[in-house]
Amino acid sequence: MAERGAVSEHDVISKLLINYSTSARPVQHPSDITTVYFDVALAQIVQLYQDTKEQVLTTNLWIRQSWTDKFLTWKPEENGGITELHINSETIWRPDTVLYNRIHDEGWSATPDTNAIIQHTGDVFWPYPVTVRSPCLLDVSLFPYDVQRCPLEFGSWTYAENKLELVNVSSQGFTGEFILNGEWELLSFDADIHIHRNLSGGHFSTIEYTVEISRRALYYSYYVVGPSVLLGILALLGFCLSSGTGEKLAMSITTLLSLIVFFQLVIDKLPPTSINIPLIGKFFGGVIFLVTLSSVMTIFVLSLHFQGPKVKPVPQWLRSMFFMGPPKVCLFVLKVKVVRKDDESKAKVNGGTKSSNPDVTAISRSLARIEQCVANFVEDYEKKSFTMGLRKEWEFLARQIDKCLLVIFLLAFVVMTISMLVSDLVNPNYKSATGHAH
Numbered sequence: 001m002a003e004r005g006a007v008s009e010h011d012v013i014s015k016l017l018i019n020y021s022t023s024a025r026p027v028q029h030p031s032d033i034t035t036v037y038f039d040v041a042l043a044q045i046v047q048l049y050q051d052t053k054e055q056v057l058t059t060n061l062w063i064r065q066s067w068t069d070k071f072l073t074w075k076p077e078e079n080g081g082i083t084e085l086h087i088n089s090e091t092i093w094r095p096d097t098v099l100y101n102r103i104h105d106e107g108w109s110a111t112p113d114t115n116a117i118i119q120h121t122g123d124v125f126w127p128y129p130v131t132v133r134s135p136c137l138l139d140v141s142l143f144p145y146d147v148q149r150c151p152l153e154f155g156s157w158t159y160a161e162n163k164l165e166l167v168n169v170s171s172q173g174f175t176g177e178f179i180l181n182g183e184w185e186l187l188s189f190d191a192d193i194h195i196h197r198n199l200s201g202g203h204f205s206t207i208e209y210t211v212e213i214s215r216r217a218l219y220y221s222y223y224v225v226g227p228s229v230l231l232g233i234l235a236l237l238g239f240c241l242s243s244g245t246g247e248k249l250a251m252s253i254t255t256l257l258s259l260i261v262f263f264q265l266v267i268d269k270l271p272p273t274s275i276n277i278p279l280i281g282k283f284f285g286g287v288i289f290l291v292t293l294s295s296v297m298t299i300f301v302l303s304l305h306f307q308g309p310k311v312k313p314v315p316q317w318l319r320s321m322f323f324m325g326p327p328k329v330c331l332f333v334l335k336v337k338v339v340r341k342d343d344e345s346k347a348k349v350n351g352g353t354k355s356s357n358p359d360v361t362a363i364s365r366s367l368a369r370i371e372q373c374v375a376n377f378v379e380d381y382e383k384k385s386f387t388m389g390l391r392k393e394w395e396f397l398a399r400q401i402d403k404c405l406l407v408i409f410l411l412a413f414v415v416m417t418i419s420m421l422v423s424d425l426v427n428p429n430y431k432s433a434t435g436h437a438h
Contacts, residue, residue: 007080026069035165036095039064041174042189045181057136057150064127073122089116100153103133143278144220155206168207184213235291239406243305252295283420305398311390322400
């Protein structure tokens, strides 16, 4: 027992690293292939930038590699029964596996110098955590119900396939320790092998992991889409207001400006792209178009409600379209004409009758003037009644048009809103999060 305890880990490590080269592959023959088993655990999605300058995915990964080093073997019975050692990875050979599509902000990032676990058989296991930034081209056509797929391609930087063979441990990356993200939900983390040809004619293999994530749309549905739907309905309900209130057009314009403000908040969250228009952009564009068109129709209805000084009768085609029935103001014109004819006949009779009594003649003339004044008052009243009747018919026509426009615009708004809210269900690229729970 004393002899076993006399050998320490320091002694074993010192013995192993004598004349050891960190640059040469750990094989006894140059033609031998070093097989490296590669595995990645996705620990956290830190952020997905989607601003004007860059579309970058920032992830926290746990990279795990294992291989066999022929020069790091020992016999436990001769070395105090030690079967496992923890050695700084910089003191042994390591595969130069890198993330090909990594963004290096400040030059070439150094490889972490974490410890490697070595078994007495020469099996080396080297795990280390790393936070990487990689480009991810976003497809925002279904925003905020979009699904993004971001690739992470790993491979040896200098060794061809005849020197180093990279083997993925599993067809899926490990997600058992994944930390939930408030904006994105992880759907899958699949791995696939790719074979490439280098400039010298050789082949090298890479492992591409695809991070498939879906956006959590509750924030946008509650804080953006919901208020916009209510504003759109409020603008359409403006058709229920009477045109005589004077606030009908102001309400439509105010609602339109509010929708534009909400639309600006959405634009700030999206990357500028001309490839496609996001779903929420189409929704806001449709709502703004409907509200704008409703404002235009409000102006048209107000022009019908408030006629100018010369009021014309409602055209017959409008009366037929909105079931207004026959006109009711034409009788006023007949009454005016009848009054005028009666006045003319009485004037002729009075003018042709001459009385010998001067008093009777004066009284007759006074009565004639009184009758003429009364006839003028009646004529003015009939004209005003006639004009008022025409204005009431136009006001009735405006109310009928408002009712029809309310139904038409409300149906269009409901269809547009439903088509957006159920788009995530009919989208073939969208996968339910419950089917990809990790």
